[in-house]
Amino acid sequence: xxxxxxxLRFVHTSDVHLGAYSSSPRGREEPxxxxxxxxxxxxxxxAVDTSADLLLIAGxxxxxxxxxxxxxxxxxxxxxxxxxxxxxLPGNHDPIGPLGPYERHSLQEKAPRLMLIQEPTGExxxxxxxxxxxxxxxxxxxxTEQPLASPPPRLKERTWNIAIGHGHSVDEExxxxxxxxxxxxxxxxxxxxxxxxxxxxxxHTDVSTAGALVVxxxxxxxxxxxxxxxxxxxxxxxxGVHWHPHTLMLSGTNP
Ligand SMILES: [Mn+2]
Numbered sequence: 001x002x003x004x005x006x007x008l009r010f011v012h013t014s015d016v017h018l019g020a021y022s023s024s025p026r027g028r029e030e031p032x033x034x035x036x037x038x039x040x041x042x043x044x045x046x047a048v049d050t051s052a053d054l055l056l057i058a059g060x061x062x063x064x065x066x067x068x069x070x071x072x073x074x075x076x077x078x079x080x081x082x083x084x085x086x087x088x089l090p091g092n093h094d095p096i097g098p099l100g101p102y103e104r105h106s107l108q109e110k111a112p113r114l115m116l117i118q119e120p121t122g123e124x125x126x127x128x129x130x131x132x133x134x135x136x137x138x139x140x141x142x143x144t145e146q147p148l149a150s151p152p153p154r155l156k157e158r159t160w161n162i163a164i165g166h167g168h169s170v171d172e173e174x175x176x177x178x179x180x181x182x183x184x185x186x187x188x189x190x191x192x193x194x195x196x197x198x199x200x201x202x203x204h205t206d207v208s209t210a211g212a213l214v215v216x217x218x219x220x221x222x223x224x225x226x227x228x229x230x231x232x233x234x235x236x237x238x239x240g241v242h243w244h245p246h247t248l249m250l251s252g253t254n255p
Pocket of ligand 1: 201
């Protein structure tokens with residue numbers, strides 16, 4: 001039962017991979033790295049232009065833990081351009097913990113509206129003013145983790161409950177060779193969430209099942225050579241949950 005008729009809007013992205021090529025001799029002038037930065041700029045533009053309440057980044061925001069201070073400064077500048085709240089879930093490229101980038105660079109000190117999910121066993125980020133709770137499990141360097149396994153019950157105090165995860169959706173329970181597995185059982189158990197924002201795949205993919213809305217946003221500027229990126233716009237209101245992929249035009253780059 002929807003008790004709050006206020007429209008909630010968020011932009012869902014993942015696999016931004018900032019800093020992927022910044023250790024090349026050309027540093028941040030490396031064109032492939034510039035494309036990744038242009039992709040994130042386009043995502044922030046989308047969040048600003050659509051007056052989104054939240055920007056969700058479902059893992060692999062940074063490419064690795066050795067990112068340089070200028071890459072961090074770029075990330076902070078972009079996050080601060082968005083007047084809403086940005087939520088980052090650490091992924092396998094930017095894991096939580098001493099071997100990841102977030103302990104080396106304290107982003108939250110420089111980006112006051114940023115919320116970082118930090119708990120590997122899972123935590124809720126609660127937004128009472130939006131009547132929303134977000135649950136997610138921060139990825140560490142342990143790739144045997146299962147991002148959506150055994151979730152807690154949704155917060156019944158909030159009309160809207162979404163989950164955020166970073167991992168591989170696998171077709172079979174026994175497909176053990178993949179990292180960060182999200183199994184058919186986990187997808188079925190995700191029916192309790194109003195939306196599940198996934199990352200780890202740079203190609204936009206809808207893996208929803210009959211009961212659960214589960215979407216990979218896709219990268220805003222994939223590491224491959226396709227000339228565009230995608231982000232997802234999600235709206236929740238009196239008429240339910242609606243989402244659509246949005247093609248990002250990467251200005252100033254030459255894909
Ligand atoms: Mn990943």
